[in-house]
Amino acid sequence: MSIEIRNITKTFGDFVALDDVSVGIRPGSLTALLGPSGGGKSTLLRIVAGLETADSGAVAIDGVDATRLPPQRRGVGFVFQHYAAFPHMTVARNVAFGLDIRHRPKDEVRARVEELLRLVHLEQFADRMPGQLSGGQRQRMALARALAVEPAVLLLDEPFGALDAKVRKELRDWLRRLHDQVHVTTVFVTHDQEEALEVADEIVVVSNGRVEQVGSPDDLYDSPASEFVMSFLGPVTMLGGRLVRPHDVELLGIAVVGSVAGVVEGVQRVGNEARIQVGVPGAPSVAAVLTRAALRDLDVRVGDTVWLRLAKGATSMAATPASSPDDAARGAGSVLTGAVSAPR
Amino acid sequence: MLRLVVIAYLVLLVAWPVSLVFTGALSDGLGPVIDTFTDPLVLRALRLTAVAVLWAVVLNTVFGVGVALLLVRRSFPGRRLLAALVDLPLAVSPVVVGLALVLVYGSRNGWLGAPLAQAGVQIVFSTPGIVLATTFIAMPLVLREVVPVLEEVGTDQEQAARSLGAGPWATFRRITLPAIRWGVVYGMVLCLARAIGEFGAVKVVSGNLIGQTQTATLSVEELYMNFDRQGAFAVAAALSSVSIVVIIIVGLLRTRMEKRRGS
Known part of the structure; x- marks a missing residue:
């Protein structure tokens, strides 16, 4: 079932949570609403569910205007960050x-509940109280509960946000598999770009109450529409006045045409990854990421001179002229830390 | 040390005096106690108290839950004012409450009471007046117990129920009410205890017509004034037993429920 969101605007006092937002969600897709906290994505989801009313605009679910319903x-099936068990x-x-609310026959209810508990791997917990379950189990229960009524669309508001990293990862994979089984149109809100890239078919990037870009995970990663999208989806650095990804920066031991010379300022190994910081005259430091093997081949140390160039087929975009050298420097600085863990 | 101080304080202020009421009731054996509780006037007073308390608990529970929902779940202009206003009955002396009710509902001069009296409805010096006074003084007790529970529970469960197809009433009955039920029960117990013991406001509006508008507390006073100390103690003991028994039952129920829920 499709969802059509047309010209939705929502304000809380002076704060504009959503500013004329229009998005279409394809039937049967698994869509992520991705963006920084406070960007309006949860509000948008709650408006689709009818838990919040928009100031203006319309929502249609499966072609039926639901704005006033x-x-x-x-x-809709709605799953909350804190389970709402x-x-x-x-x-x-x-x-x-x-x-029960729909007064379905007892036998049918029992059969359906058993089926759903099997689906979420909770069949042996049927008679427990929610207080006796772990967070991940509670969230799976909440999912089964939302699926029980065979909703036209399934909406999940930061569904894994309250869980620890390991359970989170498991549930992510599990949600992906579940969606392949159930095929219900699903929209989930997340501020974690890794989660969105990994789980979703389609990503809607929402920031400051606006839709920045809509597309498949690869589209967004390979051809981001704006600096914001590019830097939100992964670490970035500046090379020759262009915004690029650190793993698209090639380090060479000799000068070639179109390369820039620089001096290695720092080398940090994290598992199989090596993060190299290179100082370039007249520009902010450049961050590059190599594999452990590539680092060994190159054999660079702090103080060595290297030549940098953009890898073939790399994604890059011109940094906005408006950004002053200060901003760029700050941006590059945050990239170096940003490369350690993906920006949140 | 602190524990000793607290225990001594509670014994001196509460346990000892209350236990003396019970021993006082039995000081001359069971005979006079039986006499007291077979006295038709005492029985009528107890029944009147029962009626007034029942009404007060029912009205204050419905009102308390309704207003608590309004205060916690809705925002509207004047919400703060309403929140302050519902506490008024606890702040005003019961005698003042009684006088205020007479001013409004008095059958001779009350601005609502006079027209009602002409229509044949008597409020003051009659059962409705006693119900009103009892309800008034215990008004915020359920509300005050329910508000913090509602705030703590939050709206997620209610919204989940709504998205699963429950209408407002089904959501209230199946989700909100079970979530706040201990707050409601506690409030009802407090309301019950407070209503049973009410004296001042009832005294003003009842007119203390023996056998007609005399409640149990008023009859305790009368028995005491007429030097029937044992009778007074007996009725007083009966009144306090009711409250004590109810509180014990609630305590037991609560422990059992919490065990079952496993949290």
């Missing part, structure tokens, strides 16, 4: 809630 009539009901009753 209350949440219980939109056919019903603590006074067993896991099975939690999952059955939507079916």
Whole structure:
């Protein structure tokens, strides 16, 4: 089932959470709303669910205008960051809630709950109370509960945000597999670009209440529409006045045509990755990332002179002329730390 | 050391005096106690108290939960004012409450009471007045217990229920009410205890017509004034037992529920 979001605007007092946002979500896709915290992505999701009302604009779910419909009539399943488990009901009753509300026959409810608990691998926990489950289990229960009513669309608001890194990774893979099984149109909100790139078919980058870009993970990574998208999706550095990714910077031991000379300022090994910082005269330091093997071949140390050039087929874009050298320097600085862990 | 101080304080202020009420009731054996509780006037007073308390608990529970939802879940102009206003009954002396009710509902001069009296409805010096006074003085007790619980529970569960297809009423009954039920029960117990013990406001609005508008607390006073100390203690002991028993039951229920929930 498709979702059409047209010209949605939402303000909280003076704060513009969403500014004339229009997005279409393809039926059966797994879409990530990606962006920094406070950028409006959660608000957008809640407006689609009917948990929040837009100041203006329209939402259509499966071709039906849902702008004025209350949440219980939109056919959406919603999963909250903090699970929103019903603590006074067993896991099975939690999952059955939507079916009970619809007064479905008892046998049908029991069969459906069993099926869903199997799907989320919680069949042996049916009679537990949510308080006895771990965070990851609770979130899987919440997912089963949302799926029970066969929603037209499944909406997840930072579904893994409250979980620790390992469980998070597991649930990510599991959500991807689940979606391949269930095929329900799914939209999830995340501020973690790795999560979006890994799980989603389609990514909508939202920032400052606006849609920055819509596309597949590869589209976005390979041809970002703006400096913001490029730097949000992964680490960036500056080479010859252009914004590039550190792994697209080639380090050479000899001068070639079109290369820039620089002096190695720092070498940091993290597992199989080597992060090299190169000082270039008249420009901010450049960050480059090599594999361990490439570093060994090159055999550079701090103080050595190297030549830098852009790898073939690299993604690059002109840095905005507006950014002063100061900004660029700061940008490059943050890249060096940014290369250690992907920007959040 | 601190524990000793607290225990001594509670014993001197609460446990000892209350236990003396019970021993006082039994000081001359069971005979006079039986006499007291077979006295038709005492029985009528107890029944009137029961009626007033029942109404007060029901009205204050419905009002308390409703207003708590309004205060916590909605934002509207005048919300703060309303929050302050509902605490008023606890701040004002019960005697003043009684007088205020007479001013409004008095059948001779009350600006609402006079027209009502002409229509044949008597409020002051009658059961409705006693119900009103009892309800008034215990008004915020349920509300005050429910508000913090509602705030703590948050709106996620309710929104989840809505997205799963529950309408506002089903959401309230299946999700909100179970979440706040201990707050509601505590509030009801407090309300019950407070309503049973109410004296000042009821005294003003009841007119203390023996056998008609005399509540149990008023009859305790009367028995005491007429030198029937044992009778007074007996009724007083009965009143406090009710509250104590209810509080114990709630305590037991709560422990059991928490064990079951495993949290």
